[in-house]
Amino acid sequence: MDRLLLNTAFATYLLSVLLYLAHALLRRPLLWRSAFGLVLAGFALQTVCLVLRWIQAGYLPITNLFSTLFFFSWALAACYLYFEIRYRIHAAGLFVMFLNLLLLGFAVPRNPAFAPLIxxxxxxxxxxxxxxxxxxxxxxxxxxxxxxxxxxxxxxxxxxxxxxxxxxxxxxxxxxxxxxxxxxxxxxxxxxxxxxxxxxxxxxxxxxxxxxxxxxxxxxxxxxxxxxxxxxxxxxxxxxxxxxxxxxxxxxxxxxxxxxxxx
Structure with missing residues (x-):
């Protein structure tokens, strides 16, 4: 389940970046609105994955490279949503979400197993x-x-x-x-x-x-x-x-x- 949620979130963010790029080229409001909707969906998927992992581990899993990259990506998406909802930065989301995609992309191929908590x-x-x-x-x-x-x-x-x-x-x-x-x-x-x-x-x-x-x-x-x-x-x-x-x-x-x- 964790892997499915993670891969789906990555695919959702990837599609949002592509739509932001299309908006930059075609300048159609529908494109950035769709891209923003996908960011919300990707963030929701990441949040569910984070909560499930927290419940399974019994502690907030931020103890190894996979979990810190995942949490970094989730936190960046949260920050972007704050600025987008408050200030309507629209096309600026392309670069921010591309950076977020890189963070999550480095996490996806790594082992998501929980590290022991000392x-x-x-x-x-x-x-x-x-x-x-x-x-x-x-x-x-x-x-x-x-x-x-x-x-x-x-x-x-x-x-x-x-x-x-x-x-x-x-x-x-x-x-x-x-x-x-x-x-x-x-x-x-x-x-x-x-x-x-x-x-x-x-x-x-x-x-x-x-x-x-x-x-x-x-x-x-x-x-x-x-x-x-x-x-x-x-x-x-x-x-x-x-x-x-x-x-x-x-x-x-x-x-x-x-x-x-x-x-």
Missing amino acids: PALDTPLFTLHVVFSFFGYALFAMAFSLGVLYLVRRTTGSELLPELSLLRKLNEESIFLGFCLFTLCMLFGSVWAQVAWGYYFSWNIKGIWSFLVWLFYAGMCHAKFVRRWQGTGYAILSIAGFGVVLFTYLGIGLLMSSNHPLE
């Missing part, structure tokens, strides 16, 4: 830490997408994309919300570490890079008030920041020895 992870503090972490990542991914779209809109002047002022506003909102959630991730992670191991912060590679991510986006929250970083500069920072996020999430988890391994 006692130190069997606590609500760990769950809150990971949930806030990936929703922060998802909002940073959203900011990355909006930054790319801002540069495309500025370069091409395409009227298909939202106005520069709206893209700038949404980019700044994504960064701010992502920073707030990632701050909660760091706080819950510190309390969890104190309970589990007796210290709030350890100088391991994952902890250091997570702090660097937090510091980078804290700087971005201030950079939006500095004239030379507004607009194009902020879009470039959003793109660069997501590179730091990906390294912290995948680079360290897969390539280095840390207390947050991905298998």
Whole structure:
């Protein structure tokens, strides 16, 4: 059942991306409405799959590469739906959902088996830490997408994309919300570490890079008030920041020895 739901969700997102692409070429409102409907359907399928896996495992399964990619994709879809429903960004969904499709596409061929939960992870503090972490990542991914779209809109002047002022506003909102959630991730992670191991912060590679991510986006929250970083500069920072996020999430988890391994 999990595999069927996962494959169906992937196919649904793929079709939505194709319809968004068709809308970009043909500019028919029916196409983006249909694409948005498919995103809602894909998100619903992912949500059902997540709930079923949670019930089967007895804990929120976000402990290995498959489950984190799946949850990252689900969180990004949730963030996109929030911005679409609130701001009607329409064609901008093409790039966001393509990024979401890549995340889910990397998860699909992997083993969805549940990883054993060690006692130190069997606590609500760990769950809150990971949930806030990936929703922060998802909002940073959203900011990355909006930054790319801002540069495309500025370069091409395409009227298909939202106005520069709206893209700038949404980019700044994504960064701010992502920073707030990632701050909660760091706080819950510190309390969890104190309970589990007796210290709030350890100088391991994952902890250091997570702090660097937090510091980078804290700087971005201030950079939006500095004239030379507004607009194009902020879009470039959003793109660069997501590179730091990906390294912290995948680079360290897969390539280095840390207390947050991905298998």
